[in-house]
Amino acid sequence: MARPVLFRAPPAWYIILRLVGARIWMSLVLLLGVSVIVFAGTALLPGDVAQMILGQGATPEVVNALREQLHLNDPGWLRYLHWLGGLPTFDFGDSLVNGVPVAEMISGRLGNSLLLAAFTSALTVPTALLVGITAAVWRDSLYDRVLNVLTIATVSLPQFLIATLAVLVLAVHLHWLPALSYRVDISSPMAAVRIFTLPVLTLAFGIFAQMARMTRAVLINTLDDSYIWMAILKGVRPVRLVLHHALPNALGPVANAVALSLSFLLGGVVIVETIFGYPGLAKLMVDAVSTRDMPLIQGCTMIFCTGYLVLVLIADVIAILANPRLRR
Amino acid sequence: MIDRWLREAKSGSDIESCWRSGTATRRGVLCLAAAAAGLGAGGLAPMSARAAEPKRGGTIRVAGSAASIKDTLDPAHASNSTDYLRLSMFYNGLTVFDEKLNPLPDLALSVDSKDAIVWTIKLREGVTFHDGSPFGAEDVIFSLMRHKDPAASSVGRPMAAQFKSAVAKGAHEVELTLESPNAELPSILAVSQFVITKKGTEDFSKGIGTGPFICQMFSPGQRSVGVRNPTYFQSGKPYVDQVVFFGITDNAARVNALLSGDIDIAVAVPALATPQIKAAPGFEILETRAGDYTDLIMHVDAPTIGNPDFIQAIKYLQDRQRILDSVMLGYGELGNDQPVPPANPYFDASLEQTPFDPDRAKFHLNKAGMVGAHVPLVCSAAATGAEDMAVILQNSAQLAGLNIDLQRVPVDGYWSNYWLKAPFAYGNINPRPTANILLTLFFGSDAPWNESHWKNPAFDKLLAGSRGEIDPAKRKSMYADMQRMIHNEAGIGIPIFLSHLDAYASRVKGLHPVPIGNVMGYNFAQYVWLDG
Numbered sequence: 001m002a003r004p005v006l007f008r009a010p011p012a013w014y015i016i017l018r019l020v021g022a023r024i025w026m027s028l029v030l031l032l033g034v035s036v037i038v039f040a041g042t043a044l045l046p047g048d049v050a051q052m053i054l055g056q057g058a059t060p061e062v063v064n065a066l067r068e069q070l071h072l073n074d075p076g077w078l079r080y081l082h083w084l085g086g087l088p089t090f091d092f093g094d095s096l097v098n099g100v101p102v103a104e105m106i107s108g109r110l111g112n113s114l115l116l117a118a119f120t121s122a123l124t125v126p127t128a129l130l131v132g133i134t135a136a137v138w139r140d141s142l143y144d145r146v147l148n149v150l151t152i153a154t155v156s157l158p159q160f161l162i163a164t165l166a167v168l169v170l171a172v173h174l175h176w177l178p179a180l181s182y183r184v185d186i187s188s189p190m191a192a193v194r195i196f197t198l199p200v201l202t203l204a205f206g207i208f209a210q211m212a213r214m215t216r217a218v219l220i221n222t223l224d225d226s227y228i229w230m231a232i233l234k235g236v237r238p239v240r241l242v243l244h245h246a247l248p249n250a251l252g253p254v255a256n257a258v259a260l261s262l263s264f265l266l267g268g269v270v271i272v273e274t275i276f277g278y279p280g281l282a283k284l285m286v287d288a289v290s291t292r293d294m295p296l297i298q299g300c301t302m303i304f305c306t307g308y309l310v311l312v313l314i315a316d317v318i319a320i321l322a323n324p325r326l327r328r
Numbered sequence: 329m330i331d332r333w334l335r336e337a338k339s340g341s342d343i344e345s346c347w348r349s350g351t352a353t354r355r356g357v358l359c360l361a362a363a364a365a366g367l368g369a370g371g372l373a374p375m376s377a378r379a380a381e382p383k384r385g386g387t388i389r390v391a392g393s394a395a396s397i398k399d400t401l402d403p404a405h406a407s408n409s410t411d412y413l414r415l416s417m418f419y420n421g422l423t424v425f426d427e428k429l430n431p432l433p434d435l436a437l438s439v440d441s442k443d444a445i446v447w448t449i450k451l452r453e454g455v456t457f458h459d460g461s462p463f464g465a466e467d468v469i470f471s472l473m474r475h476k477d478p479a480a481s482s483v484g485r486p487m488a489a490q491f492k493s494a495v496a497k498g499a500h501e502v503e504l505t506l507e508s509p510n511a512e513l514p515s516i517l518a519v520s521q522f523v524i525t526k527k528g529t530e531d532f533s534k535g536i537g538t539g540p541f542i543c544q545m546f547s548p549g550q551r552s553v554g555v556r557n558p559t560y561f562q563s564g565k566p567y568v569d570q571v572v573f574f575g576i577t578d579n580a581a582r583v584n585a586l587l588s589g590d591i592d593i594a595v596a597v598p599a600l601a602t603p604q605i606k607a608a609p610g611f612e613i614l615e616t617r618a619g620d621y622t623d624l625i626m627h628v629d630a631p632t633i634g635n636p637d638f639i640q641a642i643k644y645l646q647d648r649q650r651i652l653d654s655v656m657l658g659y660g661e662l663g664n665d666q667p668v669p670p671a672n673p674y675f676d677a678s679l680e681q682t683p684f685d686p687d688r689a690k691f692h693l694n695k696a697g698m699v700g701a702h703v704p705l706v707c708s709a710a711a712t713g714a715e716d717m718a719v720i721l722q723n724s725a726q727l728a729g730l731n732i733d734l735q736r737v738p739v740d741g742y743w744s745n746y747w748l749k750a751p752f753a754y755g756n757i758n759p760r761p762t763a764n765i766l767l768t769l770f771f772g773s774d775a776p777w778n779e780s781h782w783k784n785p786a787f788d789k790l791l792a793g794s795r796g797e798i799d800p801a802k803r804k805s806m807y808a809d810m811q812r813m814i815h816n817e818a819g820i821g822i823p824i825f826l827s828h829l830d831a832y833a834s835r836v837k838g839l840h841p842v843p844i845g846n847v848m849g850y851n852f853a854q855y856v857w858l859d860g
Contacts, residue, residue, distance in 0.1 A: 045740075045741065046740075046741030046744050046745045047741050047743075047744035047745075050481075051743075051744055052398065053398055053405060053407070054405070054407055054481070054483055055407030055408060055483065058407070058483050059485070059486050059776040060776060061485075062481060062482065062483065062485050062486070065478040065479075065481045065485075066481035069479065069481060095397060097397050097398045098397055098398065098399075098400065098548055100548075105397065164580055164581075164584070167581070167584045167588070168584065171584065171588035171590070172584055172587045172588045175588065175589065178588065178590050179581070179584045179585045179587075179588040179590045180576070180581075180585050180590045180591070182550070182551065182574055183551075274576075274577055274578050274581065275578055275580075275581045276581070277391075277395075277574065277576050277581070277585075279549070279550050283549070284397065284549065287396040287397045287398075287549055288397065290396070290740065291396065291397065291398050293397065296397070
C-alpha cells in the first residue's frame with residue numbers, strides 16, 4: 001500500500017550533510033563562548049595556581065615570585081588571548097602546574113576515559129533498550145512494575161554508595177576483584193575483566209536505569225498514537241508492530257536520551273575515578289580546577305564539550321535516518 | 329648541641345665501619361639503631377621490636393592520600409606528604425632524623441661548627457647518583473643554594489635565606505656560612521626540600537638522586553615506581569626490590585584497598601577508620617605522635633574576640649579529653665595552648681595544664697561583659713577535625729552562657745580566604761622539624777603566619793637568642809619561657825595534638841614512628857621489608 005505523499009521531502013543525505021555543516025559552525029561558536037565563560041569562572045575562584053602549587057606552607061614572597069614567573073600578574077584578557085592564539089595550531093598551551101603540554105596530559109587519559117565509556121555503553125545500551133522496549137510492550141504487567149521499582153531504586157542510589165558497597169562486598173570480603181583499577185591493563189580478557197568490572201558496574205547502574213526509563217516512556221507515547229491503533233486493527237503482529245511501526249518513530253527521542261546519558265560517561269565519572277583510582281579525564285579536570293590550572297581546565301572543557309556535541313549530533317543523525325518520512 | 333652533633337657524627341662513622349666490616353645485616357641494623365638510640369636513655373625499647381632478620385625482595389605497594397597533577401620530584405616544589413615520600417625514595421639529605429628527632433648523618437659524614445655561623449660539612453666519598461656520576465661538594469652547593477634563587481620559587485626559600493655562602497673545600501667538603509648563628513643547622517639540613525640533587529639539574533622529573541630506589545616511572549597524579557638501587561651507599565638496604573607508590577585521595581577507598589589486599593601500606597588513615605582496620609585480621613596501625621595540631625585562632629587585635637578575658641574563657645571551655653576521644657578516638661595527646669608537642673626535646677612538662685572549667689570561663693566572660701553574647705566561629709573540614717571540635721566547643725560554651733554561631737565554609741579555598749583572615753576560626757599546622765622553625769613561622773612578631781596577630785618583643789628576643797645559644801640547658805629554659813608566654817598570652821587554643829595514623833598489612837615489617845610525619849617521617853621505603 002503506497003503511503004500518501006503530502007510533500008516531497010529532500011533526501012536524507014542532504015539533510016544530514018546540511019545538519020552536520022551547520023552544527024560544526026555552531027559548535028565552534030559554542031566552544032568559544034564556553035571557553036570565555038570557563039576562563040571567567042576560573043578567575044573568580046579563590047586563590048590562584050601559584051598558591052596551589054606551593055601549598056599552605058609557602059610565604060607570600062615565594063608565591064609572588066612564582067606568580068611573576070607564570071605571568072599571573074598580566075591582565076586576564078591578555079592571558080586569555082594568549083591561550084586562544086595557540087588554538088589555530090592546535091597548541092593548547094602548557095600546564096601551569098607542571099609545565100607539561102596540555103595535549104600530552106590529556107591524550108594519555110582520554111584513551112582511558114573512552115575505554116571505560118565504551119565498555120559501559122556496550123553493556124548498558126543494548127540491555128537498557130531491551131528492558132525499556134519490553135517494559136513498554138508489557139506495560140502495567142507485573143514485569144513492568146517490578147522493573148519500575150528497580151530502576152527507580154537504582155537511579156536514586158548515589159554512585160559513591162554503590163561503588164563503596166561493591167568494593168566492600170566484592171573486593172574486601174569476597175576478594176573476587178581488586179578494589180583498585182589504577183593500572184589500565186587490557187592485555188588479556190581476564191585482566192580487563194578484573195579491572196573494569198567494578199567501575200563499569202557502578203557506572204552502568206545509574207545510566208542503565210535512566211536509559212531504560214526514557215525508552216519505555218517514549219515508546220509508550222508512540223504506542224498510544226492513532227496510527228498504531230490503525231496497525232493493530234489491520235492485524236499487524238505484535239513484534240512487527242513494535243519493531244517496524246512504533247520503534248522507528250520513537251528512535252529519535254530515545255537516541256537523544258541515550259546520548260545525554262553517555263555524555264555523562266566522559267566528564268561525570270569523577271566519583272568512580274576517585275574511588276577506583278582510575279586514571280581518566282574527569283579526575284584530571286578536578287585536579288586542574290583545584291589547582292586553578294587554566295590551560296588544562298580549558299583543554300578538558302573543550303574535550304567534554306566536543307564529546308557532548310558529537311554525541312548529540314550522532315543522535316540527531318540517527319533520528320533522521322530512522323524517521324520513516326525521510327527514508328527512501 | 330654542637331657537642332652532641334659531633335658525637336653523632338662519630339657514631340655515624342661507627343655505622344660506616346660496621347657496614348664495611350661485612351658483618352651480618354642484622355648486626356649492622358643494630359649498630360645503626362644503637363647509634364641512633366645512644367642519644368637518649370631507654371632508646372633500646374623500640375629496637376627489640378625490629379630485631380627480626382629483614383628479608384629481601386618483593387614489591388611493596390603504597391598508597392598516599394594525595395594524587396594530582398602537581399605531584400613533583402623537584403625538592404623546591406615539594407609541599408605535601410606524598411611529595412616528601414617520593415623524595416625520600418629517590419634522594420638523600422645531608423642528614424636524616426631518627427626516632428627522637430635527632431639529626432643523624434646521611435650524605436654528610438659530619439656537620440660541625442665552632443660558632444654556629446661557619447659550618448664544615450664533610451661528605452661521604454664514593455657515592456654515585458643513579459646515572460653513575462659521582463656525588464661531591466658541588467652537588468651539595470647547587471642543591472642548597474638553588475633555593476635562594478627567586479626563579480626556583482622554592483618552598484624552602486625562607487629557610488634557605490639564612491645560607492649566606494657555600495664554598496667547596498675539596499671534592500668532599502663544603503663550608504657553609506650562615507647569616508646569623510643557628511645551632512640547629514644539622515636539623516634544618518634534614519628538611520625534605522634540602523635533599524641533594526645532581527649539580528645543574530633542570531628537569532627534575534627523572535628523579536636522579538643518590539637514594540635507595542631508582543626512579544623507573546613517575547607520572548604525576550598516577551604512579552611512581554622505584555626499583556632497588558644496587559649501589560646504594562647504605563649497603564644492605566633497601567630490602568624490597570620495588571616500590572609502587574600512588575595516591576588514592578578518598579579515605580574510604582584507601583582503607584578498602586588495604587583491606588582487600590590491593591596495597592600493603594595506606595598512608596594517613598582517618599582515626600574513625602581504625603576500628604574497621606583493627607577488626608580485620610592481618611592489619612596494623614602505626615601511630616606517630618608528631619605534633620600536628622588543629623588550633624582555634626583568636627585575633628588578639630580584633631574587637632570582642634581580642635579581649636584577653638574572652639580568650640581565657642575559650643581556653644577554659646575546651647573540653648580537651650572529649651575532643652581527643654571523639655575526634656581522634658584517643659589517637660593523640662592533650663594540648664595546652666602552646667605548639668611544642670611532648671615528643672619534642674624542648675617540651676616543657678612543668679607548664680600547668682589548662683582544665684575544662686565552665687565556671688572559670690563564665691567568670692572571665694562576665695568580666696568581658698559577654699555572657700549571652702553571640703559570636704560567629706568559622707570552621708571547615710579543611711582543618712582536620714575542626715568541624716567536630718567546633719560543635720563540641722559550641723556545646724561547652726552554652727554551659728558558660730556564650731552562644732557560638734557556627735559558620736561552616738567549604739574546603740576549597742579555605743586557606744586563602746578564611747585562614748589568617750577570619751578573627752575567630754580554625755587553622756591546622758603540620759609538624760616542623762625543630763621547635764625553633766615552628767615558633768619562628770607562627771609566633772614571631774613578624775612571622776609570615778602569625779595566626780593570632782600576637783606580638784611580644786620579649787618573645788622575639790628569646791627566639792632570636794635561642795638560635796645562637798650553644799648551651800643546651802640554657803636553650804631548654806629559653807624554650808620553656810617561650811612556651812609559657814604563648815600559653816598565657818597568645819590567641820591560640822590548641823586543644824589536642826593529632827597523631828598521624830598509617831595502616832599496613834602485618835607482613836610489612838620494619839616500620840616504627842619517627843615523629844615528623846607519616847610512615848617513619850616519610851622515609852619508610854629503605855627500612856621496610858616483607859615477611860612471606
